[in-house]
Amino acid sequence: MSPIDAHATATLRRPVVSPMPLAAEAPRHDIYLPIHKGLRSLMAAILVEAGSMDWQVPAERDATLARLDELLALCRGHLEHENRFLHTAIEQRLPGAAAQTEADHLEHLAAIDRLRSGADEVRRASGDAAGAASLALYRDLAVFVAENFLHMQVEESRNNASLWAAYSDAEVIGIHDALVASIPPQEMSRLLQLIVPALAPAERAQMMLGMRAGMPAAAFEDVLAIARAALSGRDWSKLRAALAENRSAAAH
Ligand SMILES: [Fe+2]
Incomplete structure (x- = not known):
């Protein structure tokens, strides 16, 4: 079993439905929702694109892989923002409450590295090997997207519940503003391009x-x-x- 398959099996054994209420049911400030809607939208689009990628045409292959690279860079940046601002805030007032999503992030970093290696393999391969490498990359990306969708559900339910229990809305907005202020303008513009239509x-x-x-x-x-x-x-x-x-x- 490959590391990604093993990870997928472990993830699927985890309870999917969180016991905590979703943000839509509560009038509190949902710090996760906009960026997560943007990321879900991009993940879904790139997954579909990877599935239909023509690995026999180098220019098309490289364009899709470049968009995958960008997605992975955005995912990495996003989890770093969450670690630095949201997990820190949760752990400060509710020690241990961010442990699951903190551990998920370590797995995501390893998965991002594996996907980058898989993309390099596609770039290097030719003939039948290019087809096999492309299919392997597509399946690994599908597992990564699935894991991220489950993870975001935990953040939007359990982590939001922790933030709302430990912080006032004014404080949550303060955490959000500090996070946004740490993002360089060019990255912020890109994130807005994703978030606004999503x-x-x-x-x-x-x-x-x-x-x-x-x-x-x-x-x-x-x-x-x-x-x-x-x-x-x-x-x-x-x-x-x-x-x-x-x-x-x-x-x-
Ligand atoms: Fe996260």
Whole structure:
């Protein structure tokens, strides 16, 4: 059994349904939701792309593998942000409460390294070996995505419950703001490209209103430009209407 298969078997034995309520049932600030929706969306897209990749055309193969590399870099950055800001906060007030997701992150780092090696193997292989290496990479990526989906469920239920039990919403927002401030501008722009179209219109409007209230007007214009480029015409109209409505409500 390969390390990834062994890991998948262990993961599937773990209870999938968390006993804690999901964020949608609670009116507390959900620090995980936007970035997780963005990452779920990219993981799903890259998995489908890896499955249909033409390994016989080097330019197509390399373009897909470059997008996989980017996904893995984003996943690595994301878990580092969670370790540094969210796990630290949880452990500070509830020692041991972040232990499971902390351990998951170590497994994810090892899986990211294995996937990078698998991608290198695809790049090096030719003929039938390239097909076999591509299929192996696709299956390993599927397991990684599946494990991440389960992991995010634990974070959005159990870790959110820990944060909400130990911190006020103002404090949770403070943790979020410190995390966001640590992200370099270029990475932040990329994350917004992922997050904005992945949210439901009401969630998107709420996030953008918060950003408008918390940043200089010129910086918010840059955020709006990213949103406009990332959204369909229909969703952009909904967002513009929500922002205008909030402004006119504030004026009255
Ligand atoms: Fe995580």
